[in-house]
Amino acid sequence: MRSNFYQNPVVPTLLVDGTDKVFESNINAYESTFTSHIRVAQSIVPIFNLHLEAQATTTIGDLEVKIVAADTVPNNTILAFVAVCQDSIPGLARTFDHVCQKLYSFRVYLSYADSLDTVINFTHSMPVDKMTGILFIQDINTKKVLQATKTKFTEVK
DSSP states (O other): OHHHHHTOOSSSEEEETTTEEEEOOOGGGHHHHHHHHHHHHHTSOOSEEEEEEEEEOSSEEEEEEEEEESSOOOOSOEEEEEEEEEOOEEOSSSEEOSEEEEEEEEEOOOOTTOEEEEEEEEEOOSOGGGEEEEEEEEETTTOOEEEEEEEEOEEOO
16 A cells, blocks of 8 residues: 555665655665665754654553644645554564554644644554554645654553
């Protein structure tokens, strides 16, 4: 699904911010090539301030989301995505990290200084210490990721 959405070419390809496709065939140049593209993306001034808190019991999770517009939002094609990912999932030949187990989305209609607050509740069966919450804002037409943040889940008894 992800490769269809982004029309991802062959591996090893890094997809920075949803639009910058970087292919590097030389394994010795991966780090320098990929790092330079990531640093360029990190230098862009964000148009949102994001706050994400994540907590869970052994069966129920909560994600507290706050999005504040730090500039004028470009158009009405902006979506917020909230993902719950899990690390350390054993496979046949290796362990998998950053596996998206749940994904929620909603439209973001904000003007400068407006904010949006919401709480997402969900049930799960993942080990809490292996869970990460991710919030990213994306222009669905251009596929550009405008801002992102992540946090580990805190276990509550």
